[in-house]
Amino acid sequence: KGRLLVDLSLGEVYGPSVMGGARVPVATRPLEEMAHEGLPHGTLRRAQVLGEWPSWPEDLQSARGRYAACFLRYLRGSYTTQWDFLLVTHADCVATALTMMPSHAAQVVVGVEYGGMFLARSRGRSRFAPPARLVQAQHLLAWVMRCGGGRAPAAERAFGDKDRVVDGPELKVLNVHAAASDGWEVQLHGILLKSTGVEQPGTDEAVGRKESQIKRLSTSWSF
Incomplete structure (x- = not known):
């Protein structure tokens, strides 16, 4: 049984x-x-709501900072508890989370396909180095670049076969704890990256293992 947050x-x-x-x-x-719609009876052990709604009106820079901080909390929690977790979210959060990983800090995410995702696996660091070092987000977060004009309200959004990230200004300096993202192997699926002026789809390093990896992910969270 798993837990749903x-x-x-x-x-x-x-x-x-x-x-x-x-x-x-x-x-x-x-x-x-x-929690229970579409799930077999007894699948979930517990479901709960946590976190806080952001304040209106939230700008893109503030939202990206929120995503980064929240993602690193889960990443650190997963490492310290030795539990896997699966985050289901949207394109802007996926893009921000990916660029928090050192392996992709220099990449620019231009789009996330429907079902696009990345899998992160610890390389076995024994512990986090205390105290967690502070770094500037401009060295960790790749700019989520402009792609194709303004974004309409949620009910009117349609970008064909992929969810484009929100347009917006470049991020300003944001201090975040980065130690949680060190020492991880990252595999991509359905994420479009910008490299030397060419869009390149991110793919799993081992496509044949992707489905089995997802099935093995536990949703047992306790943070």
Whole structure:
């Protein structure tokens, strides 16, 4: 059995760049309905909501900082508890999280296909180096580049076969704890990267093992 966490800190950019000019009221489904719909009885051991909604209007820079901090909390928690976790989120969060990994800090994410993802596996560091060093996000976060004009409100978004990341200004300096992302092997699937002026799809290093790897991921979280 697994645990389901609905983390409000991983939600969409809560501002006009995604939601449109008018403030969107918070609307969520009942947790029990959301947790058990489509799942066999007894699949989940526990479900809970955590985190906080961002304040309206949230800009893109603030949202990316929120994603980075939240992702590193889960990454560190996974390492210290020795539990795997699976985060299901959206394109901007996927792009930000990927560029927090040292192996992709110099990459630019231009798009995330439907179902696009990356798998991160620890290389076996014995512990985090205390105290966690602070680095500037401009050295860790690749700029999520502009791609194809403005983004419409959520109900009107459609970009063919992929979810484009939100347009926006370059990130300013943001201090984040980076130690949690050191020492990880990263495999990609369905993520478009910018390299020397050419879009290149990120793929798994071992495509044949992807489905079995996903099945082995546990959703037992306790942070």
